[in-house]
Amino acid sequence: MDMTSDAYSYSRMMQRCGELTxxxxxxxxxxxGQSVLGQPLVALRLGYGPRRIHMNASCHANEWITSALLMRFLEDVCEAYAYGESLCGYPVPVLLASATLWAVPMVNPDGVELAQGKLSAEHPLYDRLKDWNGGSEDFSGWKANIRGVDLNDQFPAFWLEECKRRGVKGPARSDFPGPCPLSEPEAIALAQLTERLRFDTVVALHTQGRELYWNYRDFEPPHAEELAQRLGSVSGYKPVKLSGSDAGYKDWFIQRFGKPGFTVEAGWGTNPLPMHQFDSIYKELQPLLVEALRL
Structure with missing residues (x-):
């Protein structure tokens, strides 16, 4: 699968989901669930082990390369499982006998399409979106969903504190937490999936910084830092104890369930990261995701 050419779109992702299944x-x-514009949100399930591991990507629109990275990982795991092979030295049939992976490869398809320039000027929301984007027709830096809500500020984990910190009062390209927690269908879908399946570990893929965040206001389990060190050691990513951030998916998961949750900032540069970096980013990320299946 060539990942070095153009932007990784929602339609390309959905086509690949069909091919792989x-x-x-x-x-x-x-x-x-569905996005604001009615596009289906999907989860892919792989494995049959008792531990439930969740991974998601493209919560932020201009971080769409994370969808391509997660889909490549799913493809590699499927191929290795089918042929009884190993990834990063671990037999995949053994991994999937102990863990079940639930992946949501694109949380924010409407925002991704906007960031990739796929919303026409004839769209009824276009003028409003341009206004929210500071008058610019360049949406490549857009992080939010199509209603101008930052989906990773949408979760009920000290949400009011995040609103005060952000100071963004209305729809914008980034950093508007919305009118209330879980106001957006994309965030609702992710929260409902998590409530239903009660994952043991979650990994939210973002870009960029080559870091991973593992804590949240001391709600994380005692061994969370040790697990973060494991993820960091195989990838070269730096585990960071983060403060001054609330209302993210990982934050809510840790507070709600008291289980390990990680935000992984893949790659390095300015978002959106170009696809010619895909192979070098994936080389670092693959062993981290394999290790996450072992946590």
Whole structure:
């Protein structure tokens, strides 16, 4: 699969989901909700082990390369499982006998399409979006969903504190937490999936910085830092104890369930990271995701 050319779109991702589920009968796809514009949000399930691991990507629109990275990982795991092979030295059939992976490869498809320039000037929201974007027709730096809400500021974990910190009062390209927690269908879908399946560990893929965040206001379990060190040691990413941030998916998961949650800032540079960096980023990220299946 060539990942070095153009932007990784929602339609390309959905096409690949269909191809993979057709090729590998042990990979299942489930609808979990819809975006603001009615595009299906999907989760892919792989494995049959008792530990439930969740990974998601493209919560922020201009971080769409994370969807391509997560889909490549799913493809590699499927191929290794089908042929009884190993990834990063670990037999994949053994990994998937102990863990079940639930992946949501694109949380924010409307925002991704906007950031990739796929919303026409004839769209009824276009003038409003341009205004929210500071008058610019260049949406490549857009992080929010199509209603100008930052989906990673949407979760009920000290949400009011995040609103005060952000200081953004209305829809914008980034940093507006919305009118209330879980106001957006994309955030609702992710929260409902998490409540239903009660994951043991979650990994939220973002860009950029080559860092991973593992804590939240001391709600994290005692061994969370040790697990973060494991993820960092195999990837070269720096585990960071973060403060001054609330209302993210990882934050809410840790507070709500008291289990390990990680935000991974993949790659280095200015968002959106170009696809010609894909291979070098994936080389670092693959062992981290394999290790996450072992946590």
């Amino acid at each position: 057709a090729a590998y009968p042990f990979l299942s796809i489930y609808p979990i």
